[in-house]
Amino acid sequence: MVQRQRSKEIRMLKKTLALVMFAVLSVSAFAAQAKTVEIEGMNSLKFSKENITVKPGEEVTIKLTNTTDLPESAMAHNWILLAADADAQAVDEAAAQAKDNDYVPKDMSDQILAHTGLVAGGETDEVTFTAPEEPGDYEYICTFPGHLAAGMKGTLTVKEG
Numbered sequence: 001m002v003q004r005q006r007s008k009e010i011r012m013l014k015k016t017l018a019l020v021m022f023a024v025l026s027v028s029a030f031a032a033q034a035k036t037v038e039i040e041g042m043n044s045l046k047f048s049k050e051n052i053t054v055k056p057g058e059e060v061t062i063k064l065t066n067t068t069d070l071p072e073s074a075m076a077h078n079w080i081l082l083a084a085d086a087d088a089q090a091v092d093e094a095a096a097q098a099k100d101n102d103y104v105p106k107d108m109s110d111q112i113l114a115h116t117g118l119v120a121g122g123e124t125d126e127v128t129f130t131a132p133e134e135p136g137d138y139e140y141i142c143t144f145p146g147h148l149a150a151g152m153k154g155t156l157t158v159k160e161g
């Protein structure tokens, strides 16, 4: 009787272990799938993608490419993701004073969730970040002088898939 009870316990234990292994494998498979989004910064002063949808807490890689033939001084781009309560105009104005930092204002890290560097023609830069846990719309902008005013922006929507 005791023997039978013990073998039942072992079977249960094996089942539990199998479930744990399955869960561990599922989680690591999920973690490996960082979502990659390729965006082009265009001569029209627009991003090729103006809407991106991700899941809360998802790992996201943004690859920004600039295919222009124009010189860097005339046509470079960056991609800056703003916090939900950020003031895009204020960030853009501060960015104009941050040319030596790829037009990313250093003292506004509380308003910036993620950003690429500045890309000139023929260049690509990427940034990987964890999407906000809070569902909602988050604005992204290019702060090369004049580009936001021309409409170089988009919306990252965070929602449960």
Ligand SMILES: [Cu+2]
Residues within 6 Å of the ligand: 041, 045, 076, 077, 078, 142, 143, 144, 147, 152
């Ligand atoms: Cu731009």
